[in-house]
Amino acid sequence: MGEQRRILVDMDGVLADFEKGFLDEWKREHPDLPYVPIRDRRTFYHMDQYPAEHKDLIYEIVDRPYFYGNLEPIRGGREALEEMRGLGWDVRICTSPSISNYEGCVPGKFMWVHKYLGKDWLHRLVLTKDKTIVDGDVLIDDKSRIDGIVARPSWEHVLYDQPHNRWLKMTKRLTWENWKEVLGV
Amino acid sequence: MGEQRRILVDMDGVLADFEKGFLDEWKREHPDLPYVPIRDRRTFYHMDQYPAEHKDLIYEIVDRPYFYGNLEPIRGGREALEEMRGLGWDVRICTSPSISNYEGCVPGKFMWVHKYLGKDWLHRLVLTKDKTIVDGDVLIDDKSRIDGIVARPSWEHVLYDQPHNRWLKMTKRLTWENWKEVLGV
Numbered sequence: 001m002g003e004q005r006r007i008l009v010d011m012d013g014v015l016a017d018f019e020k021g022f023l024d025e026w027k028r029e030h031p032d033l034p035y036v037p038i039r040d041r042r043t044f045y046h047m048d049q050y051p052a053e054h055k056d057l058i059y060e061i062v063d064r065p066y067f068y069g070n071l072e073p074i075r076g077g078r079e080a081l082e083e084m085r086g087l088g089w090d091v092r093i094c095t096s097p098s099i100s101n102y103e104g105c106v107p108g109k110f111m112w113v114h115k116y117l118g119k120d121w122l123h124r125l126v127l128t129k130d131k132t133i134v135d136g137d138v139l140i141d142d143k144s145r146i147d148g149i150v151a152r153p154s155w156e157h158v159l160y161d162q163p164h165n166r167w168l169k170m171t172k173r174l175t176w177e178n179w180k181e182v183l184g185v
Numbered sequence: 186m187g188e189q190r191r192i193l194v195d196m197d198g199v200l201a202d203f204e205k206g207f208l209d210e211w212k213r214e215h216p217d218l219p220y221v222p223i224r225d226r227r228t229f230y231h232m233d234q235y236p237a238e239h240k241d242l243i244y245e246i247v248d249r250p251y252f253y254g255n256l257e258p259i260r261g262g263r264e265a266l267e268e269m270r271g272l273g274w275d276v277r278i279c280t281s282p283s284i285s286n287y288e289g290c291v292p293g294k295f296m297w298v299h300k301y302l303g304k305d306w307l308h309r310l311v312l313t314k315d316k317t318i319v320d321g322d323v324l325i326d327d328k329s330r331i332d333g334i335v336a337r338p339s340w341e342h343v344l345y346d347q348p349h350n351r352w353l354k355m356t357k358r359l360t361w362e363n364w365k366e367v368l369g370v
Contacts, residue, residue, distance in 0.1 A: 107287065114287075126313040127312040133321070
């Protein structure tokens with residue numbers, strides 16, 4: 001692994017508030033349609049918890065060019081990243097782009113990092129559908145199952161706590177309040 | 186490394202013809218200005234071989250939204266990638282985005298892969314400024330020096346032969362004609 005501890009940090013649901021960004025838009029655009037309050041979310045993908053006939057409406061929102069770029073930051077994320085770097089850790093943002101809508105998603109993710117973390121962090125941004133081939137000690141991700149080609153990745157997966165994953169039994173569960181304790185600082 | 190041999194393949198100068206794309210545009214836009222024929226190129230960055238006062242003109246070309254998306258494929262690249270996969274290798278495209286112009290460069294790279302290799306390959310695309318943290322057996326890259334945080338990366342660097350690097354002494358030098366021999370197929 002080299003000398004420094006390397007922490008890979010997912011973006012949506014960990015640094016950028018995808019859940020709030022989606023729900024705000026959904027309510028604004030479709031005030032007459034049902035929605036799932038964030039505390040009641042139980043699936044990683046909205047598709048899996050919204051009625052099937054609303055699939056296109058969901059895509060219509062998340063596929064907009066500026067959707068990813070305009071997500072609000074999750075409180076404490078930036079400060080935690082900077083503190084980790086202060087500890088001498090090698091911190092990387094490791095995010096999986098949308099393939100069906102890369103034109104909107106991919107520049108949006110770069111824009112978000114530029115806007116909320118600063119240009120320096122663009123050098124630390126890794127876009128990959130498969131996170132198992134990225135070398136690290138820890139991956140902080142709100143997705144419970146990280147699939148990829150490598151059966152036993154170099155990193156330990158630490159779940160970022162979100163309502164959609166709260167019903168799952170996972171041993172290590174991190175927030176930007178308890179990260180020092182969970183990561184053993 | 187896991188079961189499969191993993192080959193990381195750089196994009197510009199290996200799969201996409203950056204040199205030709207740049208020179209064609211340069212001659213078309215600035216027929217009155219001097220240029221460096223591809224066979225006489227000696228530096229990785231054009232900046233380092235063109236007069237300093239033309240720096241902005243160079244940026245003006247490569248920073249266009251569709252510059253990366255419109256590069257011609259390097260002959261034999263696609264076929265080699267498909268053959269490698271046929272051999273059971275895990276093949277990934279590993280490319281470093283421009284930070285100063287991510288709005289133009291990053292979607293352009295996705296567009297290029299989509300257009301010339303097909304949608305399936307978008308799942309195999311990794312964008313990172315630091316390739317040393319990506320796990321692989323071989324990195325095929327025309328850049329002679331691959332800098333990054335990891336002093337001894339997991340992969341062996343095999344230089345993709347280009348006029349700009351031909352003056353360098355490197356043991357392993359690959360083209361899409363000799364790749365089977367170099368990689369020991």
